[in-house]
Amino acid sequence: MSRVLPAEGDLRRVIGDGESVPDGEVDGLGADDLLSLYRNLVLLRTYDERSVIYHRQGRIGTYAIFWNHEAMQAGSVFALEDRDWIFPAYRESAIGLLRGMPVATVLSWWRGHPSGWWNPEEWGVASICVPIATQIPHAVGFAWGSALKGEDRVALALFGDGATSEGSFHEGATFAGVMKAPVVLFCNNNQWAISTPLSEQTAAATLADKAIGYGMPSLRVDGGDVLAVYEATREAVERARAGGGPTFIEAVTYRAAPHATADDPSIYVDAERVEEERENECVGRYERYLLRKGVLTDALALEIRGEALETLRAGIAQAEAEPPANVSLVFDHAYAEPPPSQAHDLAELRRILGG
Amino acid sequence: MAERLLVEAVNDALHVEMERDSSVLVLGEDVGKLGGVFRATVGLQERFGADRCVDTPLAEAGILGTAVGLCMAGWRPVVEMQYDAFSYPALDQLINHVGRYRWRTRGMMSFPLTIRMPYGGGVRAPELHDDSPETYYVHTPGVKVAIPSTPADAKGLLAAAIRDEDPVVVLEPKLHYRSAKEDVPDGEHVVPLGRSRIAREGTDVTIVAYGAMVHVALAAAESLGHEASCEVLDLRSLKPLDEDGLLASVAKTGRVVVVQEAPRVCGFAAEVAAVLAERAIFDLRGPVVRVTGYDVPYPYWQLEDAYMPSESRVVDAVRRVLAA
Numbered sequence: 001m002s003r004v005l006p007a008e009g010d011l012r013r014v015i016g017d018g019e020s021v022p023d024g025e026v027d028g029l030g031a032d033d034l035l036s037l038y039r040n041l042v043l044l045r046t047y048d049e050r051s052v053i054y055h056r057q058g059r060i061g062t063y064a065i066f067w068n069h070e071a072m073q074a075g076s077v078f079a080l081e082d083r084d085w086i087f088p089a090y091r092e093s094a095i096g097l098l099r100g101m102p103v104a105t106v107l108s109w110w111r112g113h114p115s116g117w118w119n120p121e122e123w124g125v126a127s128i129c130v131p132i133a134t135q136i137p138h139a140v141g142f143a144w145g146s147a148l149k150g151e152d153r154v155a156l157a158l159f160g161d162g163a164t165s166e167g168s169f170h171e172g173a174t175f176a177g178v179m180k181a182p183v184v185l186f187c188n189n190n191q192w193a194i195s196t197p198l199s200e201q202t203a204a205a206t207l208a209d210k211a212i213g214y215g216m217p218s219l220r221v222d223g224g225d226v227l228a229v230y231e232a233t234r235e236a237v238e239r240a241r242a243g244g245g246p247t248f249i250e251a252v253t254y255r256a257a258p259h260a261t262a263d264d265p266s267i268y269v270d271a272e273r274v275e276e277e278r279e280n281e282c283v284g285r286y287e288r289y290l291l292r293k294g295v296l297t298d299a300l301a302l303e304i305r306g307e308a309l310e311t312l313r314a315g316i317a318q319a320e321a322e323p324p325a326n327v328s329l330v331f332d333h334a335y336a337e338p339p340p341s342q343a344h345d346l347a348e349l350r351r352i353l354g355g
Numbered sequence: 356m357a358e359r360l361l362v363e364a365v366n367d368a369l370h371v372e373m374e375r376d377s378s379v380l381v382l383g384e385d386v387g388k389l390g391g392v393f394r395a396t397v398g399l400q401e402r403f404g405a406d407r408c409v410d411t412p413l414a415e416a417g418i419l420g421t422a423v424g425l426c427m428a429g430w431r432p433v434v435e436m437q438y439d440a441f442s443y444p445a446l447d448q449l450i451n452h453v454g455r456y457r458w459r460t461r462g463m464m465s466f467p468l469t470i471r472m473p474y475g476g477g478v479r480a481p482e483l484h485d486d487s488p489e490t491y492y493v494h495t496p497g498v499k500v501a502i503p504s505t506p507a508d509a510k511g512l513l514a515a516a517i518r519d520e521d522p523v524v525v526l527e528p529k530l531h532y533r534s535a536k537e538d539v540p541d542g543e544h545v546v547p548l549g550r551s552r553i554a555r556e557g558t559d560v561t562i563v564a565y566g567a568m569v570h571v572a573l574a575a576a577e578s579l580g581h582e583a584s585c586e587v588l589d590l591r592s593l594k595p596l597d598e599d600g601l602l603a604s605v606a607k608t609g610r611v612v613v614v615q616e617a618p619r620v621c622g623f624a625a626e627v628a629a630v631l632a633e634r635a636i637f638d639l640r641g642p643v644v645r646v647t648g649y650d651v652p653y654p655y656w657q658l659e660d661a662y663m664p665s666e667s668r669v670v671d672a673v674r675r676v677l678a679a
Contacts, residue, residue, distance in 0.1 A: 117461045
C-alpha cells in the first residue's frame, strides 16, 4: 500500500503567465480537446453572467454565483467518462450543461419550477445539494455500491472549503477511505464561506492535509488553471478505476464575486484583492493560453461566445415558456405510495383553489 | 410456523428478504462479524458475505448518507442504527435527503431503504439507550414508519419495509426482543404497512397503542377485567396511519385512551387525538386521554419505571375516561 503523505505545498499549474512563467502542456489533449474545454468554460461563464442579469430582471430567483469557478467545474468533469457520476453542490448548479442537460432545466431550477428537477440517472448528475457537504456520503455510497456490483463507475463530489468543517465531510471521507471507494473528493477552496474566510474556517495548514487522516492521497492545484485541474482529476480518476480508492483534491482559487445574488461582499472582502483576482480570472487565463498556442483565434473565440449567448437566450425563453406547474405536483412524487390522507388533501386544495 | 423471539423474527425476515432479493444489503455498526449488539443480524455475513452484510465505521450520518448513494447504485440498503438515540446524528441525512430525494427527482428515482433500530426503555440501560424517537421520523415527509409489537409483526412489517419503494423506519421494541416466543410464519411473511390490528376486542373503550406499549395496554385491559371491556388497537404503522381502523374501533366504543412511551408534547398520541377530533368527534362520548412519557429527559434507570407509562397509569386513564 502506498504511503499517504502531506500534499505538495505548491499548487500544480500548467498555464503560464505569458511572461516569466512558461506554458506547460497536458499529455493526451489534442487541439479538439483544448477547444472543447474552452467551449465548456465559455458556456458556464455565459450561464453564470446571464443568470445574474436574469435575477436582476426578476426572471430567476436567488442565485448562487460561480464566476471564476468554471475552470474547476469544466476541468474536473472533462476527466470523467459519461458513465461516471457527478455530485454537485449548489455552486455547481449548471454542471449538468457539461453533460448536455438543457440550459432551460437549470434555469427552471432557479425559477422554482418543477421542470428544473431532473432525473440523476439520465445525466449521471445527482440533484443539486443545498445542505453543505451532505452529498459527499452519497457520492461515496454510489462509488462503493457501484464497485460492489462490479461496475466501473467513478463518483466526483464537488464542495467548498466551508464544507470541510462539516461532519458529513468527515464521515463521507472516513467511509471513502475504509471502503476504498472509487470517488474523487474535489474541494473548491475559494477561501470564503459567505463572509467567513478560510483562516476562521480551519487551523489546518492546507485543506489537502486533512486527507491524511482518512488515509487517502491528496493534491493541491491552482483552481483557476483548467488544464491543471483536468490533469489532477485525471490522475485521481485513474487511481479510482485501478482500485486505488479515493483522492482528495484541493483546488485553490478566490471567490471574486458575491456568494449569491442576495449577498453584499463589500461588507467583508478586500475590494483591491477582488479586483486582482478578477483580472486573473480563469476563462481569460485559458483563452490567452490558447491564443498563445495558436489553437484559438479571436474570431473563433467571438464565435464561441456568441453561440453560448444564443444558447442562454433560447434557454431562458424555453424556461419562461414552461406552463404553470399543476398544483398536484405539491403532492406528487413525495412517496411512491402516498398515505391515503394525501388524496384528501389534494381534493380539498383543488376545491378551495376552484380548480 | 415456528416459535421465535421478536429479535429472531427480525433475523428471520432479513434472511428471507436477502435470499429473495440479491440487491438487499445490510449495513451498520457491528452488524457483520458480531451479528449486531442485539444479535438481530447474526448469521447474515456468513450466509451472504461481507459485501452484503457490512460492518461500517462508527458514523451514523455516514451510514445513512452512503445508503442514499447505495440506492443510486441500485441497492436496497437495510441500515441498522445501533440504538434509538444513536440515530440522531443521521437525522441530517434523513430530513435533508432520505425523505426528499424521490420528490427531488420528480419520482424518477426510488430510494427503497429501510432503517431499523431498537427503541424504547425499561431495559436498565445507560443514558440515551432508551429513547422513543418515532415522532421525529413520522414528522419527516417522504418517510414511512412502522413499529411492531409481536414477533410475527416484527418479521412481516420489516419484510414490507424492505420491499417498499419508499424509505421506511422500523422501530423495534428492544424490551420485547427476548420477552416471549410466539408463532411466526416460516418463509415469506409480509404485513402490509398502514393496517392496524385489534390486539384484544372490547366494547367500552379503545386503548390505542403501538410497539412496547401494546403489552402495557393489554395488561391494563386484563386487569380491568369485568370493570370495563377494553379494546386494544395496535397501530403497527404510524405512517401510513390506518385511520379507518382507528375510526371503526372508536365508532364502536366512543371512548379512547392513547398510550405512547415518548414524551407527551407533539407526540404521536397527539396526532391520534387530532385525527379523532377532526373525524370522530360525534362518536366520542368523552375526552381523549393520553398516557405518555413525561416532557423531561428519559430518567436515570432507577426511576425509569416511574417515567414509563405503566399498567396502573393506563388503568387510571381508562377509569377517568369511563367516568367522564
